[in-house]
Amino acid sequence: MPELATTLPGRPAPPFDSVGQQASARRLGMWVFLASETLLFGAFFLAYTVYRRLYPEAWAAGAQHDSLAIGTALTGVLLLSSLTAALAVAASKARAWRAVTGLIAATVGLGVFFIGLKFYEYWLHWQDGFVPALHFTHADPHLDLFFVFYFLMTLLHALHMSIGIGLWTLLGVQAHRRRLRDEAAVETTGLYWHFVDLVWLFLYPLLYLVK
Amino acid sequence: MTTTAPSPFAPPPEATRTTYLNAGTGLRSWLLTTDHKRIAVLYTLAITAFFGLGGVMAFLMRLELLTPPSDLFTIDTYNRLFSAHGIVMVWFFLIPSIPTTLGNFLLPLMIGTRDLAFPRLNLLSFYIFLVGGLFTLAAVSFGGIDTGWTFYTPYSTSFSQTRVFLVVMGIFVMGFSSILTGLNFVVTTHTLRAPGMTWNRLPLFVWSLYATSLIQILATPVLTLTLVLLGMERWFGVGIFDPALGGDPILFEHLFWFYSHPAVYIMILPGLGVISELITCFSRKHIFGYNWIAGSSLAIAAFGFLVWGHHMFVSGQSVYAGLVFSVLSFVVAIPSAIKVFNWIATLYMGRIYLRTPMLYAFAFIGLFVIGGMTGLIVASLAVDVHVHDTYFVVAHFHYIMVGGMLTAYLGGLHFWWPKITGKLYPEGWGIAAAILIFVGFNLTFLPQFIMGYLGMPRRYGAYAPEFQVYHVLSTAGSTVLGVAYLLPLGYLLWSLKYGPDAGPNPWNATGLEWTTPSPPPPDNFDEAPVVRDMPYAYHLEHRQFMDPDEAGALAAKKASRSED
Numbered sequence: 017m018p019e020l021a022t023t024l025p026g027r028p029a030p031p032f033d034s035v036g037q038q039a040s041a042r043r044l045g046m047w048v049f050l051a052s053e054t055l056l057f058g059a060f061f062l063a064y065t066v067y068r069r070l071y072p073e074a075w076a077a078g079a080q081h082d083s084l085a086i087g088t089a090l091t092g093v094l095l096l097s098s099l100t101a102a103l104a105v106a107a108s109k110a111r112a113w114r115a116v117t118g119l120i121a122a123t124v125g126l127g128v129f130f131i132g133l134k135f136y137e138y139w140l141h142w143q144d145g146f147v148p149a150l151h152f153t154h155a156d157p158h159l160d161l162f163f164v165f166y167f168l169m170t171l172l173h174a175l176h177m178s179i180g181i182g183l184w185t186l187l188g189v190q191a192h193r194r195r196l197r198d199e200a201a202v203e204t205t206g207l208y209w210h211f212v213d214l215v216w217l218f219l220y221p222l223l224y225l226v227k
Numbered sequence: 228m229t230t231t232a233p234s235p236f237a238p239p240p241e242a243t244r245t246t247y248l249n250a251g252t253g254l255r256s257w258l259l260t261t262d263h264k265r266i267a268v269l270y271t272l273a274i275t276a277f278f279g280l281g282g283v284m285a286f287l288m289r290l291e292l293l294t295p296p297s298d299l300f301t302i303d304t305y306n307r308l309f310s311a312h313g314i315v316m317v318w319f320f321l322i323p324s325i326p327t328t329l330g331n332f333l334l335p336l337m338i339g340t341r342d343l344a345f346p347r348l349n350l351l352s353f354y355i356f357l358v359g360g361l362f363t364l365a366a367v368s369f370g371g372i373d374t375g376w377t378f379y380t381p382y383s384t385s386f387s388q389t390r391v392f393l394v395v396m397g398i399f400v401m402g403f404s405s406i407l408t409g410l411n412f413v414v415t416t417h418t419l420r421a422p423g424m425t426w427n428r429l430p431l432f433v434w435s436l437y438a439t440s441l442i443q444i445l446a447t448p449v450l451t452l453t454l455v456l457l458g459m460e461r462w463f464g465v466g467i468f469d470p471a472l473g474g475d476p477i478l479f480e481h482l483f484w485f486y487s488h489p490a491v492y493i494m495i496l497p498g499l500g501v502i503s504e505l506i507t508c509f510s511r512k513h514i515f516g517y518n519w520i521a522g523s524s525l526a527i528a529a530f531g532f533l534v535w536g537h538h539m540f541v542s543g544q545s546v547y548a549g550l551v552f553s554v555l556s557f558v559v560a561i562p563s564a565i566k567v568f569n570w571i572a573t574l575y576m577g578r579i580y581l582r583t584p585m586l587y588a589f590a591f592i593g594l595f596v597i598g599g600m601t602g603l604i605v606a607s608l609a610v611d612v613h614v615h616d617t618y619f620v621v622a623h624f625h626y627i628m629v630g631g632m633l634t635a636y637l638g639g640l641h642f643w644w645p646k647i648t649g650k651l652y653p654e655g656w657g658i659a660a661a662i663l664i665f666v667g668f669n670l671t672f673l674p675q676f677i678m679g680y681l682g683m684p685r686r687y688g689a690y691a692p693e694f695q696v697y698h699v700l701s702t703a704g705s706t707v708l709g710v711a712y713l714l715p716l717g718y719l720l721w722s723l724k725y726g727p728d729a730g731p732n733p734w735n736a737t738g739l740e741w742t743t744p745s746p747p748p749p750d751n752f753d754e755a756p757v758v759r760d761m762p763y764a765y766h767l768e769h770r771q772f773m774d775p776d777e778a779g780a781l782a783a784k785k786a787s788r789s790e791d
Contacts, residue, residue: 031341041344041418056448149463164465
């Protein structure tokens with residue numbers, strides 16, 4: 017099959033001997049990185065759990081002050097973006113570059129919408145005086161603690177989202193120019209994106225649905 | 228001192244051969260290099276500087292402790308000294324030490340590949356490390372920090388008037404370097420092994436680096452998050468760990484030690500790997516219990532995650548939790564002991580050559596056993612109540628960190644120095660320095676066990692007069708130790724210019740790194756290596772030991788024969 021050679025784009029970067037070896041190294045690298053990220057968020061979830069056990073009333077009250085509608089909408093948007101991301105990975109394996117470009121654009125759009133909606137919600141919290149240290153107008157210190165966790169956890173998540181949006185944008189531009197420097201990057205970025213979504217699937221019940 | 232003079236039989240200087248050292252010239256070719264060997268050299272320079280800084284601080288502390296009252300420094304200055312000493316030594320010397328220097332240099336050579344899987348990421352790790360270090364140096368020069376290296380809340384968040392935020396930033400940044408190095412090592416070990424380099428042929432040093440990397444990847448993010456929370460609390464005054472605002476200071480200790488106990492194994496595991504290499508080479512015998520030594524590295528890494536609570540026996544955690552942590556801490560002693568017994572079994576009936584690296588290996592075994600056994604004493608619930616926060620604990624962890632890890636680092640540095648630089652160090656000086664370090668170390672830290680057991684608390688700049696005799700002994704020892712550390716710095720640098728050429732394999736050692744010229748070419752191997760043997764086949768006839776000079780002569784003879 018002589019045409020097989022042409023389907024392997026470019027040469028592997030040193031120290032790799034083949035494109036396949038390079039791709040598997042990058043895939044493994046992303047999985048290892050995600051393992052590390054799991055412990056980062058895991059520590060956060062642990063601290064959250066400790067305080068929820070200590071102050072269950074404040075935690076239930078805090079969740080009441082979030083907008084369930086916005087939280088649910090955010091979850092929906094994110095799940096949709098995971099779908100477009102997964103389709104982009106599949107399309108890149110089929111080397112359908114037009115589809116890849118479109119699907120990455122959709123993923124970026126949904127991601128940006130998510131961040132926008134999230135910051136709109138932050139603005140609502142600001143108006144209600146629920147921003148610890150900067151603008152907190154309620155007497156209960158435990159409620160303050162809930163919102164410390166709320167803001168730090170969602171901001172850490174939004175930071176990860178922003179990095180993902182940046183990566184997708186780079187890949188989208190490359191795909192649009194049909195000059196993808198590293199095809200495995202679509203898959204590894206997809207892995208990252210799904211992981212960040214998965215974190216939100218834990219944050220949503222913990223911050224919006226607890227009673 | 229025949230080894231210091233260039234041997235007439237040494238192979239002719241290979242001026243024309245391209246090595247990683249002469250492949251590019253100028254500062255730029257070093258600062259922007261992606262060659263793992265050059266990055267290892269950069270790291271070596273950086274951690275040597277940090278070690279010097281931390282060492283000077285330690286010596287100043289020992290000077291203050293020569294007399295009972297605090298007369299050389301104020302108590303406040305003393306607090307800043309021991310904090311900075313701990314922080315610099317832990318995060319900017321011990322944690323990166325062996326993995327980023329010897330590990331970076333040797334991992335690709337040992338598994339037979341050209342570089343780490345992600346060479347640019349490797350360079351990035353170095354600069355992240357440097358930025359973290361500069362933050363910390365800035366904090367120290369702007370007045371330092373007085374919380375100790377553990378940053379216990381709420382003192383660190385609500386009361387300390389010192390540069391906590393800056394130091395925490397520095398360690399936060401450095402953590403990413405540690406994670407990325409671990410990631411790079413794991414992926415490299417999985418994907419870039421040479422043909423025939425199966426998992427049960429991996430050098431034991433690689434196994435220990437692999438286990439270390441797992442801890443770096445999985446424990447460091449918890450510290451990162453903890454430092455973020457601490458920084459937020461200090462910066463914004465929110466009550467995450469402050470009991471006055473509903474926070475839980477014990478939670479900080481749990482999170483901190485969840486990283487910082489496994490971090491102890493980040494420090495010592497690579498040292499254990501180095502010793503496995505040295506013991507088998509200088510007893511000219513196949514390593515005893517290869518599988519057990521490799522497995523015990525992984526076991527230490529795994530159990531190491533489950534013992535953090537033994538730092539908190541007197542902090543107010545539940546006594547039942549304390550019991551479990553105590554038992555698990557005893558369990559960690561098992562894989563550590565497995566290593567020691569296998570090393571001793573390797574020595575048995577071996578032909579032992581007391582070269583400098585082997586002296587360090589012997590020193591390591593003795594000091595590691597003392598450090599480990601006293602670890603069991605402090606892991607016992609009731610006894611720990613007595614010795615907690617005393618010099619007994621200080622002596623215990625210095626036996627592991629300095630007596631163990633630093634000794635292994637120096638042993639490894641001497642062993643692979645000919646490979647790294649292509650030059651032989653002067654053996655006589657090496658032996659003298661190794662003995663002096665051993666004597667100085669024990670004189671410094673043995674008295675600390677005694678005074679700690681008698682009740683001398685740690686972190687005190689002034690103390691009761693009955694402890695003075697121990698402090699004087701300890702300070703005398705640290706003076707010897709300080710001089711002894713300067714010796715290798717001197718003669719190793721001297722050997723760069725005046726040392727005889729080493730040839731590819733001065734120890735006649737096994738392992739892929741010895742099959743390539745010294746210093747290695749930029750791509751490590753002239754032709755891609757293939758592995759056909761089990762590791763450590765030292766019992767074979769052609770693996771007999773010879774002095775590095777003889778090895779050089781033999782290499783020259785071979786070379787001339789092949790020319791005919």
